[in-house]
Amino acid sequence: MEPLPGGAARPAGSPARIADVAALAGVGVATVSRVLNGHVGVRPSTRDRVIEAIDALNYRPSSLARSLSLQRTMVVAALLPWFTNPSAVQRVRGIVDGLSGSKYDLMVFDIESEDRQRRAFELFDRGDRADGLLVVSTLPPEPEVDRLRAADIPCVLVDAEHPDFPSIVVDDVAGGEMATRHLVALGHRRVALIGDPPPEFRFDWSRDRTKGYERALAAAGIELRNDYVREGTRLPHVARSIAAELLSLPERPTAIFAASDTQAIGVLEAARYLGIGVPAELSVIGFDDIEVAAYLGLTTVRQPLVESGRRGAKLLLDVLAGRPVAPLRELLPLELIVRGTTGTAPA
Amino acid sequence: MEPLPGGAARPAGSPARIADVAALAGVGVATVSRVLNGHVGVRPSTRDRVIEAIDALNYRPSSLARSLSLQRTMVVAALLPWFTNPSAVQRVRGIVDGLSGSKYDLMVFDIESEDRQRRAFELFDRGDRADGLLVVSTLPPEPEVDRLRAADIPCVLVDAEHPDFPSIVVDDVAGGEMATRHLVALGHRRVALIGDPPPEFRFDWSRDRTKGYERALAAAGIELRNDYVREGTRLPHVARSIAAELLSLPERPTAIFAASDTQAIGVLEAARYLGIGVPAELSVIGFDDIEVAAYLGLTTVRQPLVESGRRGAKLLLDVLAGRPVAPLRELLPLELIVRGTTGTAPA
């Protein structure tokens, strides 16, 4: 701890600071800063001396101090319930892609509980850890909305909607209708639905898909049956047990619309376990078209997951660059992907 | 920009600073800081006044400034290549789990190119953006190793190995041997391998799995054939086309060992496309046991992906807490999971 006379007063472990470089090069810190940031107006001979000192000390500026001073981090944060649904992974992939080529780095923050969500916004709502936010499949709590707007932090929602922020969404009502109509067109009249429970801190897409389901049934003149409409989290085993219940009803459904592919997989497992043939005895349709869906031959309603992330990222970059963002709510298209798990209703 | 006489000189947009709170409460900034951090020795009446001011201004301290001052961020960063690939996702899940209950937040940083890797370490190797690093499935470049050690930043490797850092690994040689032995035991003698190309910036697990493959073949007295050993990235379609090539050889293999499940899936697709029955005409074994493997009935060598993340996180927490870390290299167990894609060799 004895400071050396030579000026090497820093403990061996700590990295060099800009002042150390300035001292070694015999210039002021301002000059070092100018060299670091490529400002013009530094005499070449001076610059060379500074660069030499930088190399000698193996110096790298502290990005933290830099951010504090600049009030800018060059980081974008994505907050999303990453693990609770595989579709989030796809969205992240799109975000990475949309951000590539920009000067911004991406940081991903997982939100799998209300507590984590609070922590996330605590970290980011002042804008000192990230310049912009991508909030995916979740909604900021109202107090946070105020804070975000007060601090003027660019924020784009993906797979969620809020009047105060631009958002990338799909028409879930239409999607639910699309899936159900497909089943009805195949002759099914006993069509069940497995949806998500009312959200604690997430965006309630399930409600809209359910609404679409109800509409399609009504349009076909099929009566809505309460015992055919169930709810359960996306965890595969939850969907599996719900499906098992449905399939054990005295008058069991001939088709099940699962509000997400993850849940559809649970349905397929239940059917396999109970020895019920798919699609001969039971048709199953999912929603999302996650990667596995193709491998499993699952019929589903595809939403452009990767594209949603990419568009969200692009939109955020626009906002960050001060470019005007045209639509406050961008609707991505849905597409029915017919594979092997749906077929004509059994006679 | 005209500063108001009342002291409300800040632009409306910017969040309150600690000085604003101090001014409103009529105390010094030091006192506000003490209240914020729950230090003892603040008169209750004073504390109440401060808290009132905090609420009135909707104040939240800048975590950035706090980090700079404390030289501590309470954030752990995980750096990993392609964090959207299934096995990486599982590892991150383990990390999240291992960190839960600690005071540290996790930030995930994707490395999908050498350039991004450089950026990542630039952001983190000074320790000003994170207190500790989890480096997953990739190796820090040597200059970074020096820097990390110079700055004394705790760093744990998962699915990678370096003499200077504690690491969590599996025995890839043994794993490759395990997979190949399984195939040989089923009577296969024409066993092909699809591995990863030599890594640019990642950890070279594929080489070791290949070594295990070679050993198992040698032990069984089977000659190594160059045309049976291929390489390609993990992207499913790449593995698919490589598998298609293999399966179009005049003397095609009866079994394929894919060095990762992702690649095994590509092999299954190729086989399906070519109308080659699995496992009747072709046995396929993967590596990792990602979630999809179970759905697809893929035989594979399971490595504890989630557990690797969890152990890595725990180890890092130990280092951060100054607790001694016992083993510099922790070996996790491998397990052969036999499902439906491997069977006895065709006669």
Add this chain to the structure above:
DNA sequence: CTCGTCATTGGAACCGGTTTCAAGAAGGAC
């Protein structure tokens, strides 16, 4: 009543950068 002790408190230094601003040096015009 005086002194010492202890509980509170605020000023100022510090974390490590960026940037404003003014000053000094060099060069050109007269």
Add this chain to the structure above:
DNA sequence: GTCCTTCTTGAAACCGGTTCCAATGACGAG
């Protein structure tokens, strides 16, 4: 030779917190 630009440069203020340290006031003991 003098004056005015223009080019370089460094000191100091700032970003927004934490904390050391000295100062203040209250209190009990003698």
